[in-house]
Amino acid sequence: MSCGCVGISHAYVIFGATGNLAVTKLLPALYQLHCAGYLADDVEILGCGRTPFTSETWRAEVRQQLLARDEVETVALDNFVQRLDYLAGSLKDAAFYQSLGEWIGNDGECANNVIFYLSISPDLYVEVTEGLAAAHLLEESQGFRRMVIEKPFGHDLESARTLQHSLSEHLKEEQIYRIDHYVGKEAVQNLLVLRFANLILEPLWNRHHIDHIQITHAETVGVEGRANYYDHSGGAVRDMIQSHLLQVMALLAMEPPVSLEAEALRNEKVKVLQSIRPVDLEQLEMYAIRGQYAAGEVKGQPVPGYLQEEGVAAGSHTESYAAMKLYIDNWRWKDVPFYLRTGKRLQERRSLVAVRFKQPPMQLFQGSGIYQPHPNWLLIGIQPEDAVRMEISAKVPGLEMRTRQIVMDASVSTPGERKAEAYEELLLDVIKGDRSLFLRYDEVKAAWVVVDPVMQRWAQDEQLPLQYPAGGWGPKAAEKIFGDSGRAWRHTLSCNGGE
Structure with a gap:
């Protein structure tokens, strides 16, 4: 990240400032922006929460939390915490919003521009918006009022519509920032650069040359401290596929936008999402698989099954693993399958995109002994490796015409180079x-249209999700969505990883 002050006076108001997201992501990100000179000198950050902190005790708390992280400079940290202020109160209390309005009104130039970050339960989004509106804190008279909303935006299509209707009564669309931190990852943004800054790929990026595309997000952790939320409002489809993985799919499949301006970019993503073929619910097991992790071992340590996790309801049908096969019905991608999968308690922590190209015509190699060359792969690591690799076939040295797979490997970042976190x-x-x-x-609506019918059908199914042992790669039945195509899941970036 290069240094350079944005120079915009504003106030950042964080609701849920003592929660896990604010502590582990938002405040560290704001600290890094402070260090890099991206915050104007008069920018203030107000934390709002139920914990009865004073401003002094909250500053001390934040200072201690940031000191526990790497690469913290004490002088910069001392300057940063002076930006912090705190307001305790209940989000259900009109007096709280009156106090908030008084704080904003006394904030000098920053009072004109305010960012409200809702780091709170989605159930409170409407209530907080109505409280701010009643206190006239969303009105844009001399500057801007912006609201940042974390996912999930609704828990299904109908609730997303209801939430949008409620918010739009008080906010214009351009005031709402629906955040998806996964899209903020540098490796995900690099998909745009790979697609549109390299002419070598564009002629091949279509149904004539690509056999299929896999998008994987695998985690070794379980539900950890989120069991209650995950079991009632989450699940693998809601938590990852509806938001993160469909966004990656849209970036991979979109047409070149006329510019990188926000609306041009988002217009092309929407076209992709709206072109996804509805899943055939009569043959659902060929298009979507769900599973739950059972007891097993991860990295040599025994771990409980999903149903044994504290906070998970007895007999819960919530899936911790999901895989889907989707098609985009447009000229570029007609009949090219996109395979999306995500799961908890899997063998490795890994996010990757694997693009398999079609086999070349075989006439050239008839009689040479080469009957089945390895397919070409383009592999894009998102985490933990941030890398781009291409697998191609080459001749094995010697008198016989035999081939082997070789790898063209390029790390996206250089050693010692700091990568900005997504929230920064x-x-x-x-x-x-x-x-x-x-x-x-x-x-958001188009993504819900894709997954909502599948979730509704699963909700009607009385059978538990397929069980898979923790520490593996999910239920074996997930291979069914490949049919008899000869395809298989690509687990790693290593040569022939998982095939």
Whole structure:
């Protein structure tokens, strides 16, 4: 991240400032923006929460939490915490919003521009918005009022519509920033650069040359401290596929936008999402698989099954693993399958995109002994490796015409180079008013249209999700969505990883 002050006076108001997201992501990101000179000198950050902190005790708490992290400079940290202030109160109390209005009104130039970050339960989004509106804190008279909303935006299509209707009564669409931190990852943003800054790929990026595309997000952790939320409001489809993985799919499949301006970029993503073929519910097991982790071992340590996790309801049908096969019905991608999967308690922590190209015509090698060359793969690591690899066939030295797979490997980052965290990029974009990496409502709606029928059908199924042992790669039945195509899941970036 290069240094350079944005120079926009504003106040950042964080609801849920003592929660896990604010502590582990938002405040560290704001600290890094402070260190890099991206926050104007008079920017103030107000934490709001139920914990009865004073401003002094909250500053001390934040200072201690940030000191426990790597690469913290004490002088910069001391300057940063002076930006912090705290307001305790109940989000259900009108007096709280009156006090908030008084704080904003006394904030000098920053009072004109305010960013509200809702780091709270989605159930409270409407209530907080109505409280702010009743106190006239969302009105844009001399500057801007922006609201950042964490996912999930609704828990299904109908609730997303209801939430949008409620918010739009008090906010214009351009005031709403629906954040998806996954899209803020540098490796995900690099998909745009790979697609549109390298002419070598564009002629091949279509149904004539690509056999299929896999998008994987695998975790070794379980539900950890989120069991109650995950079991009632989450699940693998809601938590990852509806938001993160469909966004990656849209970036991979979109047509070149006329510019990187926010609306041009989001228009192309919406076209992709709206072109996804509805899943055939009569043959659902060929298009979507769900599973739950059972007891097993991860990295040599025994771990309980999902149903044994504290906070998970007895007999819960919530899936911790999901895989889907989707098709995009447009000229570029007709009949090219996109395979999306995500799961908890899997063998490795890994996010990757694997693009398999079609086999070349075989006439050239008839009689040479080469009957089945390895397919070409383009592999894009998102985490933990941030890398791009291409697998191609080459001749084995010797008198016989035999081939082997070789790898062209390029690390995206150089040793010692600091990578910006996703929230740093996204919080800075909110300050600048750049909405290109934030979700528009029609994007959210189109993504729910894709997954909602599948979730509804699963909700009617009385059978438990397929069980898979923790520490593996999910239920074996997940291979069914490949049919008899000869395809298989690609687990790693290593040569022939998983095939």
